[in-house]
Amino acid sequence: MPELRQDPATKEWVIIATERMRRPHEFRRDVARPAQPDFDPNCPFCPGLEGRTPPEIWAQRDTGAANVPGWSVRVIPNKFAALVPEGNTEHLLLDGFFRHMDGVGYHQVVIETPVHNRFIHSMSHAEVEEILHAYRDRYLGLRQDRRVKLILIFKNHGEAAGTSLAHPHSQIVATPVVPAYVRRKCEEAIRYFDATGRCLYMDILKAEGQSGQRVILETNCFLVFHPFASHVPFETWIVPKRHRPSFGQVSMEELRDLAAVLKESLRRLAELLNDPDYNYVIHSAPVDGEDEEYFLWHLEIAPRLTRIAGFEIGSGMRINTARPEETARAVREITI
Numbered sequence: 001m002p003e004l005r006q007d008p009a010t011k012e013w014v015i016i017a018t019e020r021m022r023r024p025h026e027f028r029r030d031v032a033r034p035a036q037p038d039f040d041p042n043c044p045f046c047p048g049l050e051g052r053t054p055p056e057i058w059a060q061r062d063t064g065a066a067n068v069p070g071w072s073v074r075v076i077p078n079k080f081a082a083l084v085p086e087g088n089t090e091h092l093l094l095d096g097f098f099r100h101m102d103g104v105g106y107h108q109v110v111i112e113t114p115v116h117n118r119f120i121h122s123m124s125h126a127e128v129e130e131i132l133h134a135y136r137d138r139y140l141g142l143r144q145d146r147r148v149k150l151i152l153i154f155k156n157h158g159e160a161a162g163t164s165l166a167h168p169h170s171q172i173v174a175t176p177v178v179p180a181y182v183r184r185k186c187e188e189a190i191r192y193f194d195a196t197g198r199c200l201y202m203d204i205l206k207a208e209g210q211s212g213q214r215v216i217l218e219t220n221c222f223l224v225f226h227p228f229a230s231h232v233p234f235e236t237w238i239v240p241k242r243h244r245p246s247f248g249q250v251s252m253e254e255l256r257d258l259a260a261v262l263k264e265s266l267r268r269l270a271e272l273l274n275d276p277d278y279n280y281v282i283h284s285a286p287v288d289g290e291d292e293e294y295f296l297w298h299l300e301i302a303p304r305l306t307r308i309a310g311f312e313i314g315s316g317m318r319i320n321t322a323r324p325e326e327t328a329r330a331v332r333e334i335t336i
Contacts, residue, residue, distance in 0.1 A: 001019075002015055002017050003015075003018065004016075006229055007227070007229040007231070008200065008203075008228075008229070009188065009201070009204065010188060012316070012318075013229075013317055014318050015317060015318070015319045016320055016323055017319050017320065017321050018323075022233075022321050023326070024234075024272070024322065024326055024329075025272075027234065027273055027276075027305045028272065029274035029275065029276055030274075036117035037116060037117060038115050038116055038117050038118070039116055040116045043165065043166070043167050044165075045167035047069040047070075047071070047114040048069050050067045050068060051067070053076045053079065054077045054079055056071075056076050057075045057108060057138075058074075058075040058134060059071045059073065059075065060073040060133070069114070072127070073112060073113070073131055074110075075109065075110050075111070075138055075172075076108065076109050077107065077108055077109070078107040078109050081106075082103070082105075082107045083104060083105030083107050083175065084103060084104070084107075085104070085106060085145075086102075086104070087104040088101075088147075089101055089102070089104055089147050089176045101176070104147055105174050105176055106142055106172070107171070107172075108138060108173075109171055110135065110138070110171065111167065111168075111169050112168040112170060113127065113168050115168075116166070116167050118168060119270075119275075120262065120266050121266040121267040125259045125260050126259075128260075128263045131170070131259075132255045132258055132259055133255060135153050135170075135282065136248065136250060138172050139153065139172070139247055139248045139284075143174075143290075147176050148175070149175060149176055149286055149287055149288065150178050150179065150284075150286050151172065151174045151248075151287065152172070152281065152283075153171075153247065153281070153282040154170060154171055154172075154279060154281045154282070155169075155170035156170075157279070157280075158276070158304065159277065160277035160304040161278055161279045162279070182286065185283075186294070189294040189295050190294045192294070193293060193294035199243060201295065201296035201298060202296055204239070205223055205241065205296075207228075208223065208225045208228070208239075209225075211228075213325045213328065214226045214227065214324050214325055214328040215328065216328055216331050216332055217264065217265075217332070219257050219261055220241075220257060221241055221253065221254045221257035221258070223239050224237070224238050224261055224265055225237055225239075226324035226325075226331075227324065228324065230320055230322075230324040231318040231320060232302050232303065232304075232305065232306060232318065233306060233322035234276075234301075234305065234322065235301070235302055237298055237299070237300055237301075238258070238262060238298060239298045239299075240254060240258075240296065240297065242254065245284065245289060245290050245292060245293070245295040246284045246285055246287075247297045248290065249290070249297075262299065265301060266278075266301070268331045268334040269303060269331065271334055272330060272334055276303045276305060278302060279302050279304070280301040280302070282297065282298075282299050283297060283299070283300065284297045285297070306321065
């Protein structure tokens with residue numbers, strides 16, 4: 001029969017719909033992703049076309065000046081930014097009731113590789129590590145602006161995940177407010193910490209590790225698992241074993257290890273599901289809470305294998321048609 005599971009991180013309930021259950025292999029894409037060339041003369045992210053993008057903010061390069069070929073990872077402002085640095089954070093009222101403010105913040109694009117068709121799951125560990133270094137350096141740079149309250153690092157892979165350009169890239173958005181969803185997650189973690197004196201996410205890590213049913217792989221620094229109350233099929237968490245609230249506090253050893261487990265996690269999903277569309281997000285505590293003990297930074301991968309419908313929109317409750325114990329087993333069985 002169907003089962004309701006509660007997400008300990010948010011207290012949201014998820015329906016594990018056994019009557020609609022699909023076997024892990026049934027989520028595999030029927031059609032392979034269209035082949036891409038290693039260079040596209042119409043792609044502004046390809047090397048030699050740097051003049052088609054805003055000037056770079058940061059780059060890892062062996063040779064050359066800024067905004068020319070020779071880079072391996074490049075960070076630029078988003079040409080169609082959701083938020084911009086100019087403005088102030090004063091809250092204003094419209095018609096005496098509606099609260100608004102300037103769209104202040106940062107929206108940056110991390111161009112992950114000069115090769116148009118080289119995605120993380122097929123990169124070397126060193127290449128993935130360079131991307132993570134860019135994330136960390138930009139995180140530390142953006143947090144210096146006192147207006148910034150939250151820094152979100154994320155990747156959209158595939159049209160269903162919201163990407164508009166095929167060239168491998170991810171994004172960083174720094175906001176002047178803490179969004180309600182993030183605030184609710186923090187409030188739940190604070191309540192748990194006040195009641196137990198422990199970090200909720202460290203206890204999730206411990207419980208998932210002890211259970212082992214949903215664990216994909218484990219390294220010195222990370223545990224990778226499909227969470228107990230997975231909101232979507234094959235939802236994957238990569239959680240550090242060392243307690244740090246902010247991704248900006250990650251060590252060099254952890255970056256190297258994260259590069260390996262991120263590549264391997266995405267490689268296994270790509271092999272099992274025929275390179276599915278997905279989003280991943282690096283969750284960090286709000287900037288003002290980076291020194292608090294209630295939160296633990298972590299990375300969540302959400303494959304786009306199903307669509308939400310009326311019940312989910314109306315109730316806010318997700319229906320997952322795959323049991324995480326079964327999806328974890330299928331991913332675990334993919335050979336290294």
